């Protein structure tokens with residue numbers, strides 16, 4: 001079958017509030033955990049970010065010129081409810097109305113993430129996701145978003161990368177890493193909050209589409225040793241499928257529940273939780289994809305976490321359970337993330353086989369040290385090459401039968417990396433600032449901007 005994209009394919013791009021907006025304490029916004037997260041000395045914080053809050057009209061105009069059909073962004077919970085559960089901030093509400101209106105006037109479909117890592121700091125002080133009251137706060141926040149923006153929004157995403165928050169909490173600049181017991185209780189409470197939001201959305205706006213947005217990657221066993229295959233299978237269940245199995249089928253699988261019970265880290269499940277999980281049904285699956293994992297059997301000597309260099313790979317091991325291994329068939333980025341376009345096709349096939357739902361890619365991209373030349377150009381041919389290869393594999397996945405409805409690369413415009421500052425750039429649009437010198441924040445089109453514009457214009461003929 002010929003590999004091509006459907007006519008209504010959502011060619012998009014993504015951002016998230018704390019990495020992009022700046023204005024972290026302006027116009028009544030409350031602090032989020034990301035605003036106050038400790039930062040390594042050589043890395044920018046999120047306070048000004050790309051100052052999108054003050055540049056949103058210009059940014060949307062550039063997205064329109066790029067030809068985007070969709071734009072996936074997140075709403076900052078503490079901008080609309082500063083302490084997460086109390087008074088509403090009218091200026092925050094208005095900002096997102098203005099942004100959404102600007103997008104719609106530009107024929108760009110808004111795709112809204114309700115929560116992208118930035119829990120209101122006031123809620124964290126009261127125990128964060130370990131506290132069941134955060135579920136109620138989230139439900140109130142979700143209701144507010146549906147009431148305010150429900151008429152205008154077709155695509156909702158509840159929680160960005162819940163599995164990263166639980167499995168790789170160190171990636172979020174946390175002061176202290178909670179115990180596994182605490183993390184899985186937080187995880188369960190997030191599942192309940194997500195279920196409530198999906199049910200509420202369907203009640204209030206039956207036409208709207210809502211779903212989870214985990215980070216999913218296919219996994220390879222390090223060798224054909226059967227013990228490595230079991231380890232890879234465990235990795236997939238614990239790191240990826242748990243999150244979609246609960247979101248889609250409303251159940252913990254036996255394998256994962258046993259893993260939790262064996263370690264005495266199973267969450268407390270309250271009366272009514274399982275019914276809610278079973279009742280909530282997502283309309284589609286959003287997924288972030290950057291790389292694949294290669295995993296082998298645990299060595300049992302405590303070295304499983306550090307089996308492979310590079311920050312992302314270190315996060316793939318778990319002592320006594322599985323270890324992350326090098327994949328000698330794959331190149332990696334400047335920041336040592338594996339580059340695996342075929343792995344994208346494989347990941348899409350696996351999600352499709354397991355869940356049979358439409359899929360939207362909500363993140364995929366190349367973090368690089370882009371260089372602004374003296375004549376004001378950014379020659380990011382490496383990014384073009386990266387997307388060229390990934391788009392081709394996405395088209396092949398569609399030919400395989402995957403119902404892929406859109407592709408939102410990370411990121412529309414340069415923003416601050418979650419833990420590696422602003423020298424790690426992802427955008428099609430460059431923002432003229434350095435790590436600590438804010439310069440003039442001017443937006444400039446990278447070579448990849450013009451390339452992506454042509455891809456969209458031709459609906460993916462590359």
Ligand code: BGP
Pocket residue numbers: 016019160161164215288363367410416417418419420424
């Ligand atoms: C995902 C997050 C994004 C973004 C991206 C790139 O995990 O959802 O918020 O940060 O990864 O990661 P990084 O910024 O660490 O390069």
